[in-house]
Amino acid sequence: MDWTAGLQGLAGGLLIGLSATWLMATLGRIAGISGIVGNLITQRPKGDSAWRVAFVLGLISGPLLIMALGGGLGNVAGSPGEVIGAPAGGVGLMLVAGLLVGVGTGLGSGCTSGHGVCGLARLAPRSMAATGMFLLTALVTVYISRHLLGLGGVQ
Numbered sequence: 001m002d003w004t005a006g007l008q009g010l011a012g013g014l015l016i017g018l019s020a021t022w023l024m025a026t027l028g029r030i031a032g033i034s035g036i037v038g039n040l041i042t043q044r045p046k047g048d049s050a051w052r053v054a055f056v057l058g059l060i061s062g063p064l065l066i067m068a069l070g071g072g073l074g075n076v077a078g079s080p081g082e083v084i085g086a087p088a089g090g091v092g093l094m095l096v097a098g099l100l101v102g103v104g105t106g107l108g109s110g111c112t113s114g115h116g117v118c119g120l121a122r123l124a125p126r127s128m129a130a131t132g133m134f135l136l137t138a139l140v141t142v143y144i145s146r147h148l149l150g151l152g153g154v155q
Contacts, residue, residue: 031117
């Protein structure tokens with residue numbers, strides 16, 4: 001059994017948790033990506049843009065640094081030649097999905113990182129409800145797309 005992927009996931013989860021804790025402890029802010037990026041775009045002149053820019057640059061530069069050090073993109077796909085990230089349904093479907101995610105984060109007052117990581121850690125009832133809905137929606141979406149529409153099934 002290859003433990004590499006599991007250990008990488010564990011390390012990534014620990015780093016996400018430490019980052020969220022650090023942001024909350026030092027700035028009193030929640031590490032929700034939709035809020036960080038959304039407020040960076042809509043409220044640029046405010047005085048807290050520097051940490052938001054640093055956070056987003058860290059999200060982008062971290063994987064680039066790992067790749068530069070020879071870590072590659074990571075392969076958790078079913079086949080050795082595949083890498084997670086290629087749009088299975090085409091670019092158009094990915095654009096529609098991205099739009100729906102944006103609408104959902106607006107309706108849910110946050111995203112999976114804000115509610116699922118930070119909100120659950122604070123035992124926030126709103127985040128518990130939102131995370132439960134995220135999971136339920138994901139289960140229903142996978143069931144419909146794979147079993148009713150026959151899309152994206154394992155080959």
